[in-house]
Amino acid sequence: MDYTVLRNNMLTPNIFELILHAPGQEPPQPGQFVNVQIDGQYLRRPISVCDWTHDTLTLIYKVVGEGTAKLAKLRQGTTLNLLANLGNGFTVQKHRGYALVVGGGVGCPPLFGLIKTLRAQGRRVVAIFGFNTAADIFYLDRFCTLCQDVHITTVDGSTGTRGFVTDALPLLPRRPAALYACGPMPMLRALYDAAPALPPGFAQFSFEERMACGFGACMGCSCQTKEGSKRICKDGPVLLKEEIVW
């Protein structure tokens, strides 16, 4: 489907917020992603949905290579072809207590839509967000308005707790009732080991993998799990803690 660029805002020198006009879109599930066609690139680029209304879709992306550098140059009014509502996102669990949401870098955007959904369903949310340095932080005030509490960690200690997201776990008041996480693989791995035990289905991790199709047809992203192989693009990107094999 074709979408029109409404705004392409710079949030930090290499992180951008792309707001698209998306009339008639099927509302995504938090944690789902879109696969973006980019002029001159053969493969589409997978980007998580960050936020949406009935007729807009917001993506946040970091410029890391050719494709995202081209995205950063898109002007208002440009059309963009997206395959939307891809993948199996987060499942919002019912519980008392609070949900712990953990993000690292550009793993944070999909958690914005998730936290909005959690709040709309009456869950309390505490977040830990990890960045390399203070200058990389984005959307902080928006996250703060939604969450009961937000802890920031930076690798260089320029703001918040020095270190990684797992270094903020001891700051939590008590054990969370659910855990939702998205970020780079080493972060997910460390969190998997450090996070408190939760009932099955209550700890959910969102993964990234290099993809060709993004809709389950090519087996390009298929990883091994305790439940057999799963396609990150179709059966994921969100996997339950119980099924993960590192």
Add this chain to the structure above:
Amino acid sequence: MVTQAELSVSLSGITLKNPVIPASGCFGYGAEFAELYDLNMLGAFSFKGTTLAPRYGNPLPRIAETPGGLLNAVGLQNPGIEAVLARELPRLAQYYSGPLLANISGFSLEEYVRCCERANESDQISIVELNISCPNVHGGGLAFGADAACAAKVTAACKKTSKKPLYIKLSPNVTDITEIARACEAAGADGLSLINTLLGMRIDLMRRKPILANAMGGLSGPAVFPVALRMVWQTAGAVKIPVIGMGGISCARDVLEMLLAGATAVQVGAANLVNPYACKEIIEELPTEMERYGISSLREIIGAAHR
């Protein structure tokens, strides 16, 4: 206006309503695409490369982008022929009743033969497409496809067992594809499919390591079209059995070029991955493109560039 009948072609006595076949490995077992459009509009369909035993395939990452295409090192991930017969084919029957190519791969002669035996039992399968050209698994596939004598041996063994027309899928990673093609024809092949992917690689500059965990992978997509077309041209000129042409096809004009070079039908692979409607759109474009070039029937142009 070009009518339905004039789009139709025939492979070993099987009529295809048009020459467009989704290529193996780029269309799964059909389920993901059946949600998007009616698969019965396809000329035929070649399912994911299937082996005797289930296979997980290669480690990740398996995909790398290239100019005008991609590298894949999936490594024949599939649930195994028994699960395909018991689970995938009955599911496929719910949304597809057209001709079906069973893409079969193996690691030994016996394995290919056993798979052909099992394929005999399914009425849904119209053609067995023997993949002797997968560049992504060690000791399998390509080991048979890179040598004319080996290719002839596996062809002859499967021909003896198979009750279905037997097509051999050839590798472009050889010095002279016509030598292998002729060997397969002489050993009893009913047709040939080509090309499989071209062996290639990319390096991640940040990590100073190959992008693919397997280091090398198979290149496909529009970048390979001229190479594929050349090989189809050479092969069609060297054998009398039908050739299914593939490699980089992304629009109706590419289909016409392949037919002119001597292909009787075509397969579309990578294009489905970047545009899930690719086959549907190519089929719908065909009549207009035929009219533009004054083609009234596709059968008439097969191999016409040789004449």
